[in-house]
Amino acid sequence: xxxxxxxxxxxxxxxxxxxxxxxxxxxxxxxxxxxxxxxxxxxxxxxxxxxxxxxxxxxxxxxxxxxxxxxxxxxxxxxxxxxxxxxxxxxxxxxxxxxxxxxxxxxxxxxxxxxxxxxxxxxxxxxxxxxxxxxxxxxxxxxxxxxxxxxxxxxxxxxxxxxxxxxxxxxxxxxxxxxxxxxxxxxxxxxxxxxxxxxxxxxxxxxxxxxxxxxxxxxxxxxxxxxxxxxxxxxxxxxxxxxxxxxxxxxxxxxxxxxxxxxxxxxxxxxxxxxxxxxxxxxxxxxxxxxxxxxxxxxxxxxxxxxxxxxxxxxxxxxxxxxxxxxxxxxxxxxxxxxxxxxxxxxxxxxxxxxxxxxxxxxxxxxxxxxxxxxxxxxxxxxxxxxxxxxxxxxxxxxxxxxxxxxxxxxxxxxxxxxxxxxxxxxxxxxxxxxxxxxxxxxxxxxxxxxxxxxxxxxxxxxxxxxxxxxxxxxxxxxxxxxxxxxxxxxxxxxxxxxxxxxxxxxxxxxxxxxxxxxxxxxxxxxxxxxxxxxxxxxxxxxxxxxxxxxxxxxxxxxxxxxxxxxxxxxxxxxxxxxxxxxxxxxxxxxxxxxx
Amino acid sequence: xxxxxxxxxxxxxxxxxxxxxxxxxxxxxxxxxxxxxxxxxxxxxxxxxxxxxxxxxxxxxxxxxxxxxxxxxxxxxxxxxxxxxxxxxxxxxxxxxxxxxxxxxxxxxxxxxxxxxxxxxxx
Numbered sequence: 041x042x043x044x045x046x047x048x049x050x051x052x053x054x055x056x057x058x059x060x061x062x063x064x065x066x067x068x069x070x071x072x073x074x075x076x077x078x079x080x081x082x083x084x085x086x087x088x089x090x091x092x093x094x095x096x097x098x099x100x101x102x103x104x105x106x107x108x109x110x111x112x113x114x115x116x117x118x119x120x121x122x123x124x125x126x127x128x129x130x131x132x133x134x135x136x137x138x139x140x141x142x143x144x145x146x147x148x149x150x151x152x153x154x155x156x157x158x159x160x161x162x163x164x165x166x167x168x169x170x171x172x173x174x175x176x177x178x179x180x181x182x183x184x185x186x187x188x189x190x191x192x193x194x195x196x197x198x199x200x201x202x203x204x205x206x207x208x209x210x211x212x213x214x215x216x217x218x219x220x221x222x223x224x225x226x227x228x229x230x231x232x233x234x235x236x237x238x239x240x241x242x243x244x245x246x247x248x249x250x251x252x253x254x255x256x257x258x259x260x261x262x263x264x265x266x267x268x269x270x271x272x273x274x275x276x277x278x279x280x281x282x283x284x285x286x287x288x289x290x291x292x293x294x295x296x297x298x299x300x301x302x303x304x305x306x307x308x309x310x311x312x313x314x315x316x317x318x319x320x321x322x323x324x325x326x327x328x329x330x331x332x333x334x335x336x337x338x339x340x341x342x343x344x345x346x347x348x349x350x351x352x353x354x355x356x357x358x359x360x361x362x363x364x365x366x367x368x369x370x371x372x373x374x375x376x377x378x379x380x381x382x383x384x385x386x387x388x389x390x391x392x393x394x395x396x397x398x399x400x401x402x403x404x405x406x407x408x409x410x411x412x413x414x415x416x417x418x419x420x421x422x423x424x425x426x427x428x429x430x431x432x433x434x435x436x437x438x439x440x441x442x443x444x445x446x447x448x449x450x451x452x453x454x455x456x457x458x459x460x461x462x463x464x465x466x467x468x469x470x471x472x473x474x475x476x477x478x479x480x481x482x483x484x485x486x487x488x489x490x491x492x493x494x495x496x497x498x499x500x501x502x503x504x505x506x507x508x509x510x511x512x513x514x515x516x517x518x519x520x521x522x523x524x525x526x527x528x529x530x531x532x533x534x535x536x537x538x539x540x541x542x543x544x545x546x547x548x549x550x551x552x553x554x555x556x557x558x559x560x561x562x563x564x565x566x567x568x569x570x571x572x573x574x575x576x577x578x579x580x581x582x583x584x585x586x587x588x589x590x591x592x593x594x595x596x597x598x599x600x601x602x603x604x605x606x607x608x609x610x611x612x613x614x615x616x617x618x619x620x621x622x623x624x625x626x627x628x629x630x631x632x633x634x635x636x
Numbered sequence: 637x638x639x640x641x642x643x644x645x646x647x648x649x650x651x652x653x654x655x656x657x658x659x660x661x662x663x664x665x666x667x668x669x670x671x672x673x674x675x676x677x678x679x680x681x682x683x684x685x686x687x688x689x690x691x692x693x694x695x696x697x698x699x700x701x702x703x704x705x706x707x708x709x710x711x712x713x714x715x716x717x718x719x720x721x722x723x724x725x726x727x728x729x730x731x732x733x734x735x736x737x738x739x740x741x742x743x744x745x746x747x748x749x750x751x752x753x754x755x756x757x758x759x
Contacts, residue, residue: 041652041687041688041690041691041692042653042656042687043683043684043687043700043702044656044702045654045656045657047657078680078683078684078687080653099656099657100656100657100699100700100701101701122670122675123670123671123672123675123702123704124668124669124670124671124701124702124703124704125671125704164654164657165654171646171649171650171653172650172653172654174643174646174647174650175647175650175651175653175654176654177647178647179637179643180640180643180647183640183643187640296637296646297637297638298637303637304637304638304639304640305638305639
């Protein structure tokens, strides 16, 4: 029996900031003090507060250490684990009240407003140990479903919960299952979409890394509900940690007889295999994903027939997103009413958001549907750092739109986001401040969709490229007012005529920025000015003569020799030579250089 | 996996391992002084004895944790038992054997072992 558990985050964020070495050092130090039998070191999934990684939590005290380095480890072992003295200098500052008493992590602003359902085990259990998942009631839902419920009852329960697809479109999950259950076939399939491709989104990765069994269990339940016997998880190869933990989880579940033949002695057979995606964004689209599992080039096909009728290998198939599955076991165990008690009228439960961009607490948060964007950005996320002001939040990645400051107070759910021209998407939430150019953002997302368009249908293949060309024309200062109209017209054309959701939603970043930030577009076109100072072609650097002391620092740092002037006399920038790298502005100690 | 009972058995066994984690405001807290003075006086075996005994008896709502020096070094090893209401009993000059009795009498049966408390030992 261990007297102390040390949890070290093994999510991708913390792993890339060296949590592996922390674990190695920790084990070495613990052994050196002869504490191996007393202290258990556990590598967990993501805690959500990625901005403060690497993260370490020591129980039973519940001390939350942030930004731990391998060199801090000896002190933690000697002071905390050996002598019981908490190392206050490493504690997450929000957990310290009045510099003396230490409050629970769950009372800090970042966690207080969260309600963790899909992420309930992330940062709590060891994802590579099935017994820890079982200790948290894991696989009880599968046991309950197989021994006490009929497939129809399972589907009814999921329907009653009001759960909607967390991949972005928000289709009711129970309804999807009932379609597949109705279609008769000798073989049906259950698939999991873990091809998370939106820039800035990492909810699914964190669930797979922190709680892989929750997905396996839910897939088994889905399988029982629709009468399938084989499942596939389509996960991108760029997620090596998630792939590894999924494979360990599948192996362990087979070992414990929770996958395979005759599960719970009920005659129910189910197995899961992994399929690795090569990183094409379009493979997150359901028909392209299934084509890819079949071993073909990942391209979408027209619907209908919908996958519930003809999906993988032409058999009835359901495809759900990772986060959707992560809710299923809890719905079965706690009941549809419990789930439906959270959220808004048409969007039930909670939603995980990956907070990124210009925000203090970058990380992963799970809040009930209907929480306002202001609460997420200001209260949980800690607001925009460095004295800048909030300009917009981008949801849904390249398929979504920008939400301006004026809409900060709308309760977030599927329908509200659609009504203001954005979409839920998979849950990426990128915060932008006053140094972000909205035209440039639209250009960035279009560049992404141009790269990722599979090329099968013309509206998307050619349309996205033409959109990008117009946007580049505007950001380089050569745009006309007619371009804005053409841009908008082409957007609607793409929406109407593209084959799959990739092309249909690709214009969203353009349309929403045109709608809410048209003045910025006009400033680029009419005044040849980029208000945020981002678009290089429209921005010049100048030295204010009254502030310049002639210290020559800027001239010495200019990589192209564009700055001239005598010592102790105001300097001048040659705008013809200047490449607008900003090095001079960074170096100037007197704030004499301005961008306009 | 052949039955729900089998799953239940694994769950109960595994739960003890993860029970340290998480919040419990209704728990009795057992604090063992583990500063240099406590360790020198033999607090480690005392702490381990308590952890083992609590696990063996499968006591719920008991959190065993270590703490620093509380300033009565001549009485180490010191063990404090704090009830959810905040009442504190301080046991001094503990040994693993005495610790087992504290678990049995105090934590299980609710009877303070008066003879080990600081009040009985300070004269």
